[in-house]
Amino acid sequence: MPDTNVIASAQPALDEVTHHDAIVIGAGISGMFMLYRLRELGLTARVFEAGTGVGGTWYWNRYPGARFDSESWTYGYSFSKELWQEWDWKEHFSPQPDTLEYLNHVADKFDLRRDIQFRSTVTAAHWDDAANEWTVTLESGQQAKSRLLLTAIGILSAYTLPAIPGRDSFKGPAYHPARWPHTPVDFTGKRVGIIGTGATAIQAIPEIAKQCAHLTVFQRRPNWAAPLHNAKISKEEMDAIKSRYEEIYAHCARTPSWFIHEADRRKAVDVSPEEREAFWEKLYAEPGFGIWMGNFRDILVDEKANVLISEFIAKKIRQRVKDPKIAEKLIPKDHGFGSRRVPLESGYFETYNRDNVTLVDVINDEQIECITPNGVKTTAKEYEFDIMVYATGFDGVTGAFDRIDFRGPNGVRLRDVWADGPRTYLGMVPDGFPNMLMALGPHTARGNIPQAVEHSVNFQAGLLRHMKEHGYTRVETRLEQVEAWTETVIKAAEPLLSSKVDSWQTGVNRNVEGRQVRRVLGYNGNGAHFRKTTDDVAAGGYKEFVFK
Numbered sequence: 001m002p003d004t005n006v007i008a009s010a011q012p013a014l015d016e017v018t019h020h021d022a023i024v025i026g027a028g029i030s031g032m033f034m035l036y037r038l039r040e041l042g043l044t045a046r047v048f049e050a051g052t053g054v055g056g057t058w059y060w061n062r063y064p065g066a067r068f069d070s071e072s073w074t075y076g077y078s079f080s081k082e083l084w085q086e087w088d089w090k091e092h093f094s095p096q097p098d099t100l101e102y103l104n105h106v107a108d109k110f111d112l113r114r115d116i117q118f119r120s121t122v123t124a125a126h127w128d129d130a131a132n133e134w135t136v137t138l139e140s141g142q143q144a145k146s147r148l149l150l151t152a153i154g155i156l157s158a159y160t161l162p163a164i165p166g167r168d169s170f171k172g173p174a175y176h177p178a179r180w181p182h183t184p185v186d187f188t189g190k191r192v193g194i195i196g197t198g199a200t201a202i203q204a205i206p207e208i209a210k211q212c213a214h215l216t217v218f219q220r221r222p223n224w225a226a227p228l229h230n231a232k233i234s235k236e237e238m239d240a241i242k243s244r245y246e247e248i249y250a251h252c253a254r255t256p257s258w259f260i261h262e263a264d265r266r267k268a269v270d271v272s273p274e275e276r277e278a279f280w281e282k283l284y285a286e287p288g289f290g291i292w293m294g295n296f297r298d299i300l301v302d303e304k305a306n307v308l309i310s311e312f313i314a315k316k317i318r319q320r321v322k323d324p325k326i327a328e329k330l331i332p333k334d335h336g337f338g339s340r341r342v343p344l345e346s347g348y349f350e351t352y353n354r355d356n357v358t359l360v361d362v363i364n365d366e367q368i369e370c371i372t373p374n375g376v377k378t379t380a381k382e383y384e385f386d387i388m389v390y391a392t393g394f395d396g397v398t399g400a401f402d403r404i405d406f407r408g409p410n411g412v413r414l415r416d417v418w419a420d421g422p423r424t425y426l427g428m429v430p431d432g433f434p435n436m437l438m439a440l441g442p443h444t445a446r447g448n449i450p451q452a453v454e455h456s457v458n459f460q461a462g463l464l465r466h467m468k469e470h471g472y473t474r475v476e477t478r479l480e481q482v483e484a485w486t487e488t489v490i491k492a493a494e495p496l497l498s499s500k501v502d503s504w505q506t507g508v509n510r511n512v513e514g515r516q517v518r519r520v521l522g523y524n525g526n527g528a529h530f531r532k533t534t535d536d537v538a539a540g541g542y543k544e545f546v547f548k
């Protein structure tokens with residue numbers, strides 16, 4: 001696997017302003033596919049990417065244990081049948097190095113790199129109404145202009161460090177998983193401290209514990225987690241998957257979130273305790289998100305049903321963790337199972353049976369006071385470490401937008417327009433920002449990310465084709481459409497238990513100023529409804545937009 005890519009596209013001189021039909025920000029899964037579609041439309045495009053290689057999330061997150069939580073063979077791009085047939089997934093839940101290799105393969109196969117400028121962090125994008133174009137500015141000062149601006153900046157790219165006093169005083173190496181070094185970190189014989197117990201930490205903790213002398217986990221709130229049950233894919237299995245791709249993708253396109261899993265039609269509260277238990281035992285023993293997405297249809301909306309499934313998972317944790325006191329600390333008490341995105345784990349709970357692992361509950365037992373040059377000082381003692389890991393998450397969804405100074409007509413700032421919550425049409429076009437399209441913007445349907453991205457990029461490509469055919473050079477939202485869509489998104493979130501819980505999905509991040517209030521950041525309705533809505537807009541000739 002290449003650690004870094006050769007910078008294929010030439011870097012222009014700093015004072016040379018380049019001109020393109022479209023500028024894409026980000027060369028991850030979304031940006032690569034946007035570039036592919038833009039080229040098909042005959043448009044010139046330049047992709048600006050902060051990293052030295054393609055892959056986005058899979059380029060940055062190189063921490064030990066990083067891997068898919070969706071079945072690999074549903075996570076690849078579906079647009080190229082040739083690609084299906086020539087790529088062999090090695091594991092049912094692909095580890096990060098293989099995924100990055102896959103994305104590099106895609107970049108090579110479709111010769112994408114020649115239009116991607118690496119080491120290019122976009123800091124600003126300003127709309128010039130008179131010229132009807134965007135001016136994009138990079139950290140280096142370089143500028144580029146384009147009629148169209150497409151964001152492909154991810155929903156979990158704005159990583160956040162813990163807002164703990166003394167954080168930068170630690171004298172050893174400290175890593176955030178989203179900025180993991182390209183060469184593996186050697187934990188052999190080291191005392192390691194990790195802050196955070198989200199999906200990232202839940203993948204990293206078992207791997208670090210196997211290598212290090214001692215691992216201390218600082219847990220604020222525990223998370224519900226369920227077994228991943230990863231396995232290798234044999235050649236015969238891969239051949240069988242290749243022969244079924246058409247059917248697999250068609251199935252995903254019918255489920256609410258593009259996963260292979262879909263909710264059982266029964267309700268947990270309607271079946272007998274024996275039937276419930278047998279079903280949950282089966283789901284717990286199966287790979288992937290079945291326990292979350294393929295469960296009884298009431299567990300994510302009905303408190304009573306949710307209490308039942310939470311009790312079942314708690315029982316499993318108690319069975320797997322030998323020390324009952326530690327097991328209790330690992331069982332969430334402030335939210336129910338599935339009301340935050342469920343981390344899928346491989347031996348996470350058994351890790352706490354190891355002699356070289358300590359769990360510190362920083363809510364109930366002792367509180368972190370500060371980070372010191374030697375480690376972490378709590379109200380009980382000072383813990384000394386050689387290495388620190390801050391697995392403290394992301395400013396989800398809108399965080400990446402806030403880090404770029406987007407300005408529309410009259411200098412209006414996107415972050416001001418979205419101050420009380422995002423306002424978009426279909427999560428693809430921000431309110432009042434001409435010629436700006438978003439691949440994974442707030443208020444769009446998500447789930448299995450590549451599938452969601454392909455759907456939205458295909459819709460946007462259709463919109464751009466429509467503009468080309470009619471000679472339009474400007475597209476904007478209509479106020480009534482933005483208001484209706486924003487209302488639809490907010491209404492769709494209301495019945496969900498997840499809307500009542502603090503998480504990156506509800507926009508809460510205590511390490512970021514102004515991120516203490518819950519917001520609705522995604523379209524949580526049925527993806528099938530989303531797909532129908534977008535398909536109807538396209539079939540109707542995009543009447544919901546204003547063109548010039």
Ligand code: NAP
Pocket residue numbers: 067068069070156161162163164195196197198199200201203218219220221341344362391392393394504511
């Ligand atoms: P996260 O779920 O937001 O977890 C961050 C963790 O850090 C939480 O346990 C949080 O505690 C803790 N934390 C933050 N600041 C802290 C502080 N100042 N002091 C103590 N603890 C602190 O972030 P994540 O684990 O990176 O996961 C984010 C999302 O990424 C996941 O939900 C998932 O969608 C995605 N992901 C996917 C995969 C995959 O399998 N494909 C793997 C990793 C991540 P609180 O809960 O108390 O805030």
